[in-house]
Amino acid sequence: MKVIPFKIPKSSKELIRYQVDCQPYFYDKLHQHPEIQLSCILSGEGKLIVGDYIGRFEPGDIFLLGRNVPHVFRSDDAYYKPESQKQSHSIIVFFDLHAFGNEFWTSEELQEAKDFFEHLNGCYRVQVTDQESFIRQIQQLQHKEKLEKVLGALQLVDVLMRHATLRRLNLGDQMHNLNEREGKRMEQVVQFLVEESHRQLSLEEVASVANMSREAFCRFFKDRTRKTLVTFLNELRVNNACHALLHTDQTIAGIAFSCGFANLSHFNRVFAKTIGTTPREFRRQATITKV
Numbered sequence: 001m002k003v004i005p006f007k008i009p010k011s012s013k014e015l016i017r018y019q020v021d022c023q024p025y026f027y028d029k030l031h032q033h034p035e036i037q038l039s040c041i042l043s044g045e046g047k048l049i050v051g052d053y054i055g056r057f058e059p060g061d062i063f064l065l066g067r068n069v070p071h072v073f074r075s076d077d078a079y080y081k082p083e084s085q086k087q088s089h090s091i092i093v094f095f096d097l098h099a100f101g102n103e104f105w106t107s108e109e110l111q112e113a114k115d116f117f118e119h120l121n122g123c124y125r126v127q128v129t130d131q132e133s134f135i136r137q138i139q140q141l142q143h144k145e146k147l148e149k150v151l152g153a154l155q156l157v158d159v160l161m162r163h164a165t166l167r168r169l170n171l172g173d174q175m176h177n178l179n180e181r182e183g184k185r186m187e188q189v190v191q192f193l194v195e196e197s198h199r200q201l202s203l204e205e206v207a208s209v210a211n212m213s214r215e216a217f218c219r220f221f222k223d224r225t226r227k228t229l230v231t232f233l234n235e236l237r238v239n240n241a242c243h244a245l246l247h248t249d250q251t252i253a254g255i256a257f258s259c260g261f262a263n264l265s266h267f268n269r270v271f272a273k274t275i276g277t278t279p280r281e282f283r284r285q286a287t288i289t290k291v
Contacts, residue, residue, distance in 0.1 A: 016153040017094040018141050025075035026088045030187035032178060036095040036117055037065040038126075038156065039073070040138050044088030046075040047239055049190060050123040052226040053169040054235045056243065060131060064166060066120035067097075070178050070186065074194055076243065091138055093153065113154065116161050122170035128163055172226045185210050186224060197236045198260045203229060237261060238274045245283045252279045 017035070021027070026044065041061045048057045050071035057063070057073060065071060079086045097105065097117055105114040128134045137156065144152045160166070178186060192209045193201075206229060207217035221229055237259045244255045256267035256279075271279050 015096055015099040016141070016149055017096070018149075019092040019094065020090075020142070021092065022087060022089045024084060024087065025079040026073040026090065028072060028074050028191070030070055030072045030183065030190050032068045032070045032183065033094075034067050034096070034098075036067060036097065036120065037063075038093040038095070038138070038160075039063045039065070040091045040135055041073075042089040042091065042135075044075055044079065044086070044090070045243075046073060046079070046088075047194070047236075048073055048123075048169075049194075051170045052172050053123060054232070054239050055169065056239065060135075062126035062131070062135070064120065064124045064126050064160065066122055069122060070183065071123065072187075072190065091142070093138060093141060093156065095153065095157075112161065113157050116157065122168055122172075124166040124168050126160065127165045127167070128159060134159060134164075178224065182220075182224065185220075189221070193233060193236060197233060197240065198258060200260065200262065201233065233260075234270045235274055238271050241267070241271060241279065242275070242282065245279060246286050252283075255279070 026046070030049070039062065041057050041059055043059050045056070045058045048055050048063070048071070050065065050069060073090070075088050078084060079088060095117065097114075104110070126134075137159070141149065141152045141156070189206065189210050192206065203214050203217070207214050210217050210220065212220060218229065221227075221232070225232055227235075241255050241259045244250055244259065245252075248255075250258070252267075253264050256264050259267075261267035261270070268278060271282070275282060277285070
């Protein structure tokens, strides 16, 4: 299977595709596709990397991704262990805007929905007043067929347009659409960084993964992520640190070193700059919230 572009398994005339992913861990390759994607996480935790954004996903999260947005839902390392009994479960609705031809969307009744889809740029976190009810509404689409399926999907779109808060996760105004060669190279680099971020990495080592010189790699990486390698790597490490602070009793110093930071003071500075608070305060606030 080619990494970029990713082929959604559906017929060429299928406007709506409902997909259930239930396995030990989610598909872990950076990929993109021309369909709009609505993803709901039912179980499983990990990192969401999409464009210039690195963050966490957990059960109950709903994300809306525009067309041709490079992304990966990378499950936490615990889900990859052979002895793990963990499951990653998500439901996904794909909207193919071109399945029925452009004329389908030119009608006055669908113009608002067409404009909504066309203005999607990047990835959005979806929040509605009754999140659980909306998740059930998404799940009900699995049992619908033909016209009922299309109407059910349009009802989801209506909720997204009128009743949902969409918080854009990407900072850049434009997402970089990767061609197949660029996508494969970026997938290799992102996979390497995710797996090796726990240790010290040199620019030369990362550039070699992309089979590029230092200078060429720096331009390539920043052009496609809008971040330097150091910034991207720091955010990846802080993301891992947040998870450790919430789910382990490891010392802050221990977390700093296990996540790839050379010393505690540097970790504290980077963490505060990225999250807006210190690691100690982050853990304390999380503990209060749980109580």
